[in-house]
Amino acid sequence: MRPLTVVSALAFSTLGLAQESPLFREETIDAEVGIGYGLAVADVDGDRKPDILVADKDLIVWYQNPTWKKHVIAEKLTEKDHVCIAARDIDGDGKAEIAVGAQWDPGDTETSGAVFYLQPPADRTQMWKPIQLTHEPTTHRMRWVRNRAGRYDLIVAPLHGRGNQKGEGVGVHILAYHKPDDVTQPWNTTLVHDSMHMTHNFEIVPSPADEAEPILLAGREGIVRLTPGDNGWKEQWVTRHDSPDLAGAGEVRWGAFAGGQPYIAAIEPMHGHQLVIYTPPPNGPKDGLWQRRVLDDTLVDGHALACYDYLGLNNRQIAVGWRAHHKLGTRVGVKLFSTTKEDGTGWTQTWVDDNTMACEDLAAADLDGDRDTDLVAAGRRTKNIKIYWNLRQ
Numbered sequence: 029m030r031p032l033t034v035v036s037a038l039a040f041s042t043l044g045l046a047q048e049s050p051l052f053r054e055e056t057i058d059a060e061v062g063i064g065y066g067l068a069v070a071d072v073d074g075d076r077k078p079d080i081l082v083a084d085k086d087l088i089v090w091y092q093n094p095t096w097k098k099h100v101i102a103e104k105l106t107e108k109d110h111v112c113i114a115a116r117d118i119d120g121d122g123k124a125e126i127a128v129g130a131q132w133d134p135g136d137t138e139t140s141g142a143v144f145y146l147q148p149p150a151d152r153t154q155m156w157k158p159i160q161l162t163h164e165p166t167t168h169r170m171r172w173v174r175n176r177a178g179r180y181d182l183i184v185a186p187l188h189g190r191g192n193q194k195g196e197g198v199g200v201h202i203l204a205y206h207k208p209d210d211v212t213q214p215w216n217t218t219l220v221h222d223s224m225h226m227t228h229n230f231e232i233v234p235s236p237a238d239e240a241e242p243i244l245l246a247g248r249e250g251i252v253r254l255t256p257g258d259n260g261w262k263e264q265w266v267t268r269h270d271s272p273d274l275a276g277a278g279e280v281r282w283g284a285f286a287g288g289q290p291y292i293a294a295i296e297p298m299h300g301h302q303l304v305i306y307t308p309p310p311n312g313p314k315d316g317l318w319q320r321r322v323l324d325d326t327l328v329d330g331h332a333l334a335c336y337d338y339l340g341l342n343n344r345q346i347a348v349g350w351r352a353h354h355k356l357g358t359r360v361g362v363k364l365f366s367t368t369k370e371d372g373t374g375w376t377q378t379w380v381d382d383n384t385m386a387c388e389d390l391a392a393a394d395l396d397g398d399r400d401t402d403l404v405a406a407g408r409r410t411k412n413i414k415i416y417w418n419l420r421q
Contacts, residue, residue, distance in 0.1 A: 051338075051364070052380055052403065052416035057096040061413055062086060063109065064406030065132070066169075067391040070115035070124035073152050078393045080404055081126065082413060083113035088128055088146070091413070092153070093395060099153040106131035106142050116172035118180035118207070123148070125207075126156070127182050129167035137188045137197075141167035145182075145211055161215050164201050165190055169229050173204070176240040176256050181206055183220060183243065185227045195226045195248055202227070202245065202254075220261050224249050228278040228298045246280035246294060251306070266292055266306050266318045275300075283335040283344040285370040292318065293346045295330035303327060303348050303365065307372045323365055323375050328352040332362075332390040336401040339366055340420055347380065349387025351408045360386040362405055362416075386410040 062085030072079045077093040088102035088110060111132035115124040126146045133140035143163040146156040166187040172180045182205040189198040199222035206216045220243075227247035235241045242255040250269040254261040269276050278298035283291040283305070292306040302325045306318035323346075332349035339345060345366040352358035362380040367373065380403065381387075388408040395402045400418035407413070 051378065051419060053419055054381065055415045055417060056412055057091055057415060058082075058098060058413040059411065061406065061411045063408055064388050064411070064413060065110060066112040067389040067404055067406050068113050068115040069391045069393040069395075069404065070126075071117065071122060072115070072124050072126075074121070074123040076122065077397070078395055079124075080391070080395075080413070080415075081113055081115050081124075082406060083110045083128055085109050088113065088126075088156075096415075101126075101148075101152070101154070101156040102128070102144075102146060102158055103155075105144055105158055108133050108140070111167065112169050114170040114172050114182060116180065118172050123152070125172065125180075127170055127172070127205075128158075129163075129170055129184065131167070134166055134168075134187050137165050137190060137192045139165065141165045141186065143167055143170070143182075143184055143205070145207070145215075147211055159211055161205060162217065164203065168227070171230065171232060171243075173232055173243060174235070174239075174241045175204070178238070179207075182215075183230070185230055185245065187226060187228065189222075189225055192225060197225065199223050199225055200227045200247070202230075221245060221252070221254055221263065223263075224252075226276065226298070228276075229280055231280050231282055233282050244280045244282060244292060246277035248276040248298075250274070251277050251280055251292065251294060264315050267320060268317065279331065279333045281333040281335040281346070283346065285372075286341065286343045286368070287370055289370050291372060293333055293335055293348075295327065295333060295348070299329050299331060299353075301325055301327045301330065303330065303346065305346075305372055319372075321372050324348070324363070324377065328355055328358045328360070332387045332405070334390040334392040334403060336392045338364065338392075338401050338403070338418055338420070340400075341366065341368060343367070347390055347392065347403055349381075349385065349390050349405055351386040351388055353386070353408060356409075359383050360407075360410070362387055362390070362403075380416055381405065381414070384410060385412065385414060 066083035068081040080091040109132040112129040131142040168187040202220040224247040233242040251266040275297035279295040349362040403416040
């Protein structure tokens with residue numbers, strides 16, 4: 029029997045909740061993870077239940093909802109580690125398409141990296157066929173993103189530009205891979221962006237189902253919104269980090285206050301100690317730089333964000349995780365930040381996991397069909413995958 033633990037709120041009186049009201053019940057579904065580099069949530073087998081996928085050190089696995097049975101679908105695709113995964117139903121058949129990144133070596137900006145499309149067998153619990161695609165070095169993050177034609181491209185972000193040393197050199201080539209009808213044939217690519225010299229993560233901006241999806245890209249030079257247009261991708265900078273005081277952004281997620289006012293959550297710098305939000309200038313130009321506010325500066329190697337309405341507040345709250353990868357003995361965990369205000373103030377925080385999750389990645393979805401958003405975390409040196417079941421009623 030997997031261990032179940034109730035996680036209680038520490039300070040939610042400002043939200044009208046009981047001082048010790050339970051927020052989540054945690055369940056460990058795997059306690060023997062290699063690293064747990066990347067998480068995704070998608071329906072793999074077409075039963076209309078979201079499954080959990082993980083790009084682990086030398087395995088690609090999915091955990092089947094609701095038993096969370098572990099299925100290995102690829103292993104040791106490259107000599108060095110797997111590092112990222114993208115899973116989404118892109119053809120409307122109710123079953124996710126999966127791509128993965130591997131050959132992870134951030135110090136090798138010439139020959140590292142790999143990108144694979146995984147072709148499923150009839151029985152999706154068995155091994156999938158890896159189809160290797162062209163790639164840039166230091167493959168790091170990927171997502172399936174809807175394009176202007178209503179189809180889906182695989183967008184892949186490396187960590188470094190080709191041949192770069194310490195972030196100096198050519199820009200990082202963010203590429204969109206266009207899936208052919210015959211996936212074994214060459215995949216064409218187009219350039220999305222190439223002006224950052226290090227990137228870390230990117231986010232899809234929520235959009236109507238009949239529109240192309242913009243993305244937010246975080247990296248050394250700051251955070252930029254990229255929107256597909258007639259002549260490539262239009263860039264709109266949210267923040268520019270061109271001074272020693274602002275040393276780049278790592279994680280980035282889209283958020284919204286009640287009423288739809290947007291904000292952007294980020295961890296700064298890369299692998300950094302600050303959770304920050306950016307809000308549009310109230311009286312400035314719509315394409316101007318956004319205003320920065322620090323919510324927490326006590327993270328140790330911050331590495332994960334997931335912005336959803338966990339508490340039923342009609343806005344998006346921020347789940348943030350950190351891993352303290354190079355500082356053994358340091359407290360690790362996951363916290364939840366929330367506010368009922370619409371001006372970026374009045375945030376309250378509470379622990380979701382206090383020191384048993386060295387968080388490498390976070391994902392969120394309604395896993396049990398109760399219309400509440402649950403949280404999933406992958407731990408690096410804690411070597412675990414946990415579901416935090418939402419107890420809101």
